Amino acid sequence: MGAVTATNIRKQFGDVVAVDGISLAVRDGEFLVLLGPSGCGKTTFLRIIAGLERATSGEILIGGEVVNEVPPRARGVAMVFQSYGLYPHLTVANNIAFPLRTQRVAKVEIQRKVAWAAGLLGLDRLLHRRPRELSGGERQRVALARALVREPTVFLLDEPLSNLDAKLRATARSELKQFQQTVRTTTIYVTHDQVEAMGMGDRIAVIDHGKLRQIGTPAEIYDDPADEFVAGFLGTPPMNLIQRDGGSLGFRPEHFLPKELLNGAALTELAFRIDRMEYLGSERILYGAIDGFAAKREVTAKLPAHVQLTGIRPGEWHPFAVRETELRFFDLDGRRSEGKAQAQ
Amino acid sequence: MTAITLTPRPARSRFFLDRAEIVGPLFIAPAILYVVLLVGLPFLLALYYSVSAYNIFNESLAFVGLKNFRDIIGSEIFRRTLINTLVFTISAQIIGLLLGKIGAMLLMQEFRGRGIARALVVLPWAVPVSLATVAWLWMFDSLYSVINWTLIALGLVDAANRPQWLGQEDLAMIAVVVVHAWRLFPFGVVIFLAGFTSVPKDVLDAATVDGAGFWRRNYQIILPIIAPIVLIALIFGTVFTFTDLSVVYLLTKGGPINSTQVLGTYAFQVGILSGDVAHGAAICLFLFPFLLVAVILLLRSLRRREI
Numbered sequence: 001m002g003a004v005t006a007t008n009i010r011k012q013f014g015d016v017v018a019v020d021g022i023s024l025a026v027r028d029g030e031f032l033v034l035l036g037p038s039g040c041g042k043t044t045f046l047r048i049i050a051g052l053e054r055a056t057s058g059e060i061l062i063g064g065e066v067v068n069e070v071p072p073r074a075r076g077v078a079m080v081f082q083s084y085g086l087y088p089h090l091t092v093a094n095n096i097a098f099p100l101r102t103q104r105v106a107k108v109e110i111q112r113k114v115a116w117a118a119g120l121l122g123l124d125r126l127l128h129r130r131p132r133e134l135s136g137g138e139r140q141r142v143a144l145a146r147a148l149v150r151e152p153t154v155f156l157l158d159e160p161l162s163n164l165d166a167k168l169r170a171t172a173r174s175e176l177k178q179f180q181q182t183v184r185t186t187t188i189y190v191t192h193d194q195v196e197a198m199g200m201g202d203r204i205a206v207i208d209h210g211k212l213r214q215i216g217t218p219a220e221i222y223d224d225p226a227d228e229f230v231a232g233f234l235g236t237p238p239m240n241l242i243q244r245d246g247g248s249l250g251f252r253p254e255h256f257l258p259k260e261l262l263n264g265a266a267l268t269e270l271a272f273r274i275d276r277m278e279y280l281g282s283e284r285i286l287y288g289a290i291d292g293f294a295a296k297r298e299v300t301a302k303l304p305a306h307v308q309l310t311g312i313r314p315g316e317w318h319p320f321a322v323r324e325t326e327l328r329f330f331d332l333d334g335r336r337s338e339g340k341a342q343a344q
Numbered sequence: 345m346t347a348i349t350l351t352p353r354p355a356r357s358r359f360f361l362d363r364a365e366i367v368g369p370l371f372i373a374p375a376i377l378y379v380v381l382l383v384g385l386p387f388l389l390a391l392y393y394s395v396s397a398y399n400i401f402n403e404s405l406a407f408v409g410l411k412n413f414r415d416i417i418g419s420e421i422f423r424r425t426l427i428n429t430l431v432f433t434i435s436a437q438i439i440g441l442l443l444g445k446i447g448a449m450l451l452m453q454e455f456r457g458r459g460i461a462r463a464l465v466v467l468p469w470a471v472p473v474s475l476a477t478v479a480w481l482w483m484f485d486s487l488y489s490v491i492n493w494t495l496i497a498l499g500l501v502d503a504a505n506r507p508q509w510l511g512q513e514d515l516a517m518i519a520v521v522v523v524h525a526w527r528l529f530p531f532g533v534v535i536f537l538a539g540f541t542s543v544p545k546d547v548l549d550a551a552t553v554d555g556a557g558f559w560r561r562n563y564q565i566i567l568p569i570i571a572p573i574v575l576i577a578l579i580f581g582t583v584f585t586f587t588d589l590s591v592v593y594l595l596t597k598g599g600p601i602n603s604t605q606v607l608g609t610y611a612f613q614v615g616i617l618s619g620d621v622a623h624g625a626a627i628c629l630f631l632f633p634f635l636l637v638a639v640i641l642l643l644r645s646l647r648r649r650e651i
């Protein structure tokens with residue numbers, strides 16, 4: 001039904017390659033997040049699926065049909081834009097009704113569907129207002145309602161939460177996720193915010209420089225990054241990467257702990273010089289360097305704030321360690337390898 | 345008890361120019377003076393002339409009430425002039441804005457040399473009206489008309505029976521409308537370009553995904569959004585055209601047989617050339633109340649439409 005398949009999609013604007021051969025399959029009913037830094041081509045890719053851009057090469061299938069030559073309106077997709085794209089001159093009710101009017105749906109049916117969508121998103125009392133009289137969160141819900149009434153096979157969402165303030169974003173995030181679970185429509189969601197991606201996606205596709213770096217569940221992406229880019233893009237702070245012969249060694253800051261806190265299991269010990277500490281309420285971030293290894297970025301350790309830091313002071317060395325099961329290895333090209341720990 | 349002595353603060357005359365309530369009026373004064381002296385006074389003068397018996401032979405300034413207005417309404421030439429003015433204004437407006445919209449839509453497209461094309465389009469506006477009109481005068485010339493030459497070359501017109509653009513009553517009206525529409529065209533293009541670029545791309549993309557085709561996008565999304573801007577253009581264009589004198593005066597002087605006479609040229613003819621200032625003023629001011637009401641109504645509907 002609403003499965004989307006992209007095969008080797010490329011998009012060039014003049015000399016600039018925006019999308020560089022992305023292939024991926026979105027399952028029916030799935031919530032897929034396209035995650036990547038700004039300018040990585042994720043929005044262009046979404047617009048190609050919507051039909052707003054033409055791929056230079058490659059094929060898009062929606063529900064098993066090739067839609068390359070199908071105009072946006074006939075693709076059965078609905079899109080929510082970053083700034084919502086509400087029609088400023090129309091009331092909320094007419095905004096929601098617009099996609100139905102273009103399809104020449106009967107008046108009674110339009111009224112019924114508008115009422116249904118408005119009810120679902122709590123817009124009943126705003127129907128006669130204009131977009132400028134709405135708050136950011138309300139606008140976002142109107143955009144969703146407008147996308148919903150068409151009962152599309154695929155939802156395309158382009159950073160729909162980026163215009164909301166931080167607090168509202170958190171609520172909107174869970175509302176959106178809940179909403180998707182209710183309607184069970186295939187959803188492709190573009191964001192550069194890893195918290196949104198981790199919290200909402202059934203699966204995440206990490207994109208960089210127009211290329212698909214990795215696709216998998218949030219846990220797979222986080223625990224088993226396919227390459228150094230993914231490892232360094234996710235997590236705050238991101239995975240530590242220290243150089244060693246034939247590649248680099250990665251471990252998450254929360255797994256890099258004072259040796260005395262880790263017991264049993266096979267440990268890799270590293271001498272850590274703490275340069276400065278950040279207290280963040282629930283946790284402490286320690287910044288520093290590891291004896292004998294060069295790192296691409298400052299090495300960090302993340303400790304729960306309630307852990308007593310006896311003997312750990314800025315400017316001093318302290319034995320830290322990582323469980324060997326938490327070590328990840330990357331070869332010289334930055335790809336994951338099966339290399340064994342040879343830290344010492 | 346302790347005596348508290350209050351020393352008065354010294355007058356801060358040094359900061360005289362920091363006080364908005366003094367500097368503000370000071371800065372606005374030149375503009376106000378300009379408007380009062382060069383627009384307000386002549387206007388009041390015209391108002392009085394129109395109800396006086398003033399002319400160059402009789403400088404009495406005697407008050408005659410609405411006699412001048414009754415006189416001009418009774419004049420057949422004036423009634424013809426009024427109809428001409430309406431025809432001239434409305435058709436030039438419609439043609440100018442319509443072509444302006446099409447031009448703007450073309451200039452929104454990406455193509456090589458778009459910058460040059462945009463600059464060229466504005467040219468009719470930048471050229472002094474007298475120069476441009478003289479050029480048109482040659483194009484409409486009875487003998488050397490490049491328009492006729494083209495039409496003959498294309499076989500659309502018989503060489504022996506070529507149209508006299510400025511000599512035939514109906515053709516003369518078409519000619520002045522064409523020239524004025526040509527002058528309004530860049531204004532229309534600029535207005536519509538400004539409008540089009542002000543429509544957010546997300547809104548257009550949303551409409552496309554929502555299933556709106558070219559016409560629906562144009563007439564249900566873009567036009568309503570830019571309507572306030574277009575309405576302003578309409579007000580300006582209408583007022584300017586109603587009061588315009590230059591194009592008609594330079595092309596036909598209102599002829600042949602008053603067939604292109606508009607309020608501007610007729611008022612000039614009566615008031616200045618014939619020296620009947622009182623009647624000239626009455627002709628000038630005749631449409632003022634109507635224009636005022638029209639402008640107020642348009643501005644009102646503009647405020648309602650504001651989005």
